[in-house]
Amino acid sequence: MALNNTQLNRLDGITKEYVDFSISGLTASAGGTSGTSGTSGIDGANGPSGTSGSSGSSGSSGSSGTSGSSGSSGSSGSSGTSGSSGSSGSSGTRGTSGSSGTSGSSGTSGSSGTSGSSGSSGSNGAMKLLGFSGVVGTPSNSTNNVLSHSLLISANTLSSNNILQLVWRMKRIGASNAGQIFSRIYHNTSSSLTGATLLVSTIFTMNGGSTQFLGYCERNFAYDGTSLITYINAAFSEYTTGTIQTTAFTKTQDNYIIFAIQCGNAADTANIDLYKIFLYG
């Protein structure tokens, strides 16, 4: 073995440095036994930092946020289109009676018609308004008894076991009228006082000029098929007593109920400003 510049430790403890020397005579022998294990070494120093890891996966969605504040009002819109027409209104109140028209020319005779079919039987009767007026009729401007209103009761309107109720009101015209006002009721086969039959043999009298202007009168008549039956009393209302008056009334012919008015003073004016005629049956 050749060695250079090697420091050798001699067995006698002398230390000497040798340059270029060699060792001979050494022979290798078979291996000896292993030495005991050495003690553990001290911990090493920390290593350098590692490289950055790869990115992680996306996280789950977050919870909803709180509601925002209301927005500001918008601008006004444009006008809408017109609506459709409304439904028709209810009927108006009854108007006043018009004036009578002139008579027309006579027409030619028509051809005969065919016979109609028989009608069905009517229902059982009840109260029927035969006619009324809420306006003044013909006035009395003198001491004459004048037909103020009349109403036609057509033939066969009444039958036995009927009640005819007449209601009318006398009216004094003019505040200065001072005389008495008289009223009577009749029936006739024409709308005329001439030949008429008095239905109540009394005079309904309104006194009190300048204080009494309206007088409401009423009479009920029982009808037995041949006669109208009421009582005689000058009282306006029915709530009293009197003697019986029976007046023949032919139901099979046309009859007019007539309301008459008369002034006691020729300078006065009177009228009848309402009447109602009811039939019970």
Next chain:
Amino acid sequence: MKINKIQNGFLMNNQEYKIIGKEEIISETQVHVETDKGVILLDTSVIINDNSFIDIIEFYNFLIN
């Protein structure tokens, strides 16, 4: 309207009326006549047996006499 006198009454519209009570003059032209068919109003426009009248008293006197 025309009427005709009969014994104690008159004929009007083909019906016979018997006078059973007193008359009542209700105006210068009108009279109520009490008959067996009720109280009838007659006036001076009525012609009695072809006679015309202006005065209601004359009218009634002619009717009952």
